[in-house]
Amino acid sequence: MESNASRESNDRNLAVIAHLSVFFAPLLAPGVLFAAHKRESFVARQAAEALNFHITWFIVQMIAAFGVTAYWIIGFLGLASSVAARSPTGFAAIFGSLFLILPLFALLALVPVIFGIVAALRVSRGEDYRYPLTIRFFR
Numbered sequence: 001m002e003s004n005a006s007r008e009s010n011d012r013n014l015a016v017i018a019h020l021s022v023f024f025a026p027l028l029a030p031g032v033l034f035a036a037h038k039r040e041s042f043v044a045r046q047a048a049e050a051l052n053f054h055i056t057w058f059i060v061q062m063i064a065a066f067g068v069t070a071y072w073i074i075g076f077l078g079l080a081s082s083v084a085a086r087s088p089t090g091f092a093a094i095f096g097s098l099f100l101i102l103p104l105f106a107l108l109a110l111v112p113v114i115f116g117i118v119a120a121l122r123v124s125r126g127e128d129y130r131y132p133l134t135i136r137f138f139r
Helices: 004-023 028-036 042-084 089-096 098-124
Strands: none
Touching (some): 004 028
């Protein structure tokens, strides 16, 4: 028979895995843990929280990628017209925007990693963790 202390430790470890899944299976691991545990359990709550966060950030990253793609398509159309008019402004606008867009994508990639690590540290101490700015798809 498993003692309460080892069960709590096991639950905390599974919750940590759900949050650190940002490194290896951001949708699969929390989804499996959420489905495999009782809804009111610590593991299920934390797995749902991690799953909600990963889905939210996937949506944010897809919107950002769509926006950047649209911006570049419009920019390349402008580049073609500026080349035809022998004006350097289109080229400068497209490649100058890389200095703004690349740091934005780096930030969008780092946010889930940082929040996942913070959540794993909190959950390892047995605390409930809720991600900020997250759409709650699963409760």
